[in-house]
Amino acid sequence: MARRRQAVTMRHVAEDAAVSLQTVSRVLHDDANVRPAMRDRVKASIEKLGYVPSIAAQRMSGSRSYLLLALNDRDRTISDWTERQGTDWVDQMLLGGMLKCAEHGYRMLIELVDTHSRHVERELTAAIAALQPDGIILTPPHSDNDAILSVLRKQNIPFARIGSRGEGGGFKLEMNDEGAAAAATGHLIGAGHRSIGFIAGPQDYALSNWRIAGWQDAMAEAGFETAGLLARGDFGFESGVAAARQLLAREDRPTAIIASSDQMSLATLEVARELGLGIPRDLSVISFDNTPIVKFASPPLTAVDQPIAALTARAAELLIKVQRNPDLAESDQGTVIPASLVVRESTDAPGR
Structure with a gap:
């Protein structure tokens, strides 16, 4: 039986780059005070050794989870999937959100929540406890659900609200x-x-x-x-x-x-x-x-x-940035990524 390959750890990266464990940790956490040359050296060792940070270890240390959670409407999503109607809202969310997350070493998951349920707070709290996301992306109608917003504020989790202009905090993004x-x-x-x-x-x-x-x-x-x-x-x-x-x-x-x-x-x-x-x-x-x-x-x-992929990508980018700059939530509100009109054969002059 083949022996299991030994996992690459932060210590291996530190030894290869000839730096301290603390320096590797600061690079992994995007610490702005790390010198560019040192950052490049550590990243080169990470690439060479194939090091992948342990989410479990990061959580135990109290640091970021490098995970974003997007919430979509349960009933509508399941209905679309079951009936196979060709809708691609979730696909576009994944396209924009996952690619943007990958640029920054993050992951994005989608959770289905029933916004009309009496138990929405309990469902959301359970999801947060299990996944411990660094930020949450809300889509309509969750974006204006007071119960959901209240849970996120109490949990002190940064969140972005697609299709919302309402009060209640968070980054607001829309397509006009x-x-x-x-x-x-x-x-x-x-x-x-x-x-x-x-x-x-x-x-x-x-x-x-x-x-x-x-x-x-x-x-x-x-x-x-x-x-x-x-x-x-x-x-x-x-x-x-x-x-x-x-x-x-x-x-x-x-x-x-x-x-x-x-x-x-x-x-x-x-x-x-x-x-x-x-x-x-x-x-x-x-x-x-x-x-x-x-x-x-x-x-x-x-x-x-509808620019769903672009909106989700921007939401993910804001939530990742706010980890490094907590004041960003107050300075970057009301993002608009305009929709466009695609003209095809279903419109013409009356009677033509």
Whole structure:
């Protein structure tokens, strides 16, 4: 039987680099007072020997865990995974967060939490006790959940809130949802549309109302009415069907609809086909999300592309930086990474 390879320790690194154990520890903890030449020497030894810091040892010593934890909505995530609908929110979070963490020697894990559960505090406290993360990334609707924010403040854990502008501390990051909705509306107005419906997301997502405001502002600026042109869903397909039927049942039905998720946009296409409407001849459609499924819809959907990977990467970067500079939380608030509009074949001038 082959002998198990002896693990490389900090002592091996110190001997190879001809420095003290304390110097190796300071390099591993990104101590700014280490001379560049000394830092390079230690890092060269780490690379040569293949040394990997022990998370367990770091925790026992009371130092950082080099682990970030991202929280995502349990019910919605499990539903998306189970139904295999092509949504890629978690994929994009992993893409941005894990790559940024890797740059700094960190790891990122995702935990699913039910924001509506009476036991959310207990669930979160248990996750924190088990994983001891250096920081936590919150996604909607967790970003504005007072119970979750209270737990994190009591635990004194730095946190970042994607899609939030609310009080309660933490780094706030967003994609300017008003601007994204206004840009989508402006694209349709520029194509000649005057009656533009909007299918919003649920009330417990703050960004749902931001998008409504962007649509309403763009319509008002162009001198067009929005009365009777708003419907709500829950981001899911079935709710999109109900909302689209509500809007398209109007005698003066809209010539275009903006829907706040890809699933609700696909539902709008389905309802339009049931009514014999051509896309985009009789109805133009714009979606939010830009997940892979909209590229293969018939026709491919014009969509607001949410910069989820970029937002998560920036959130991770801020949480890692705050470990070295605790005052950063007060000086770097309200990060905006704007969304973009990807134009495809589902939008055109009315009747074309």
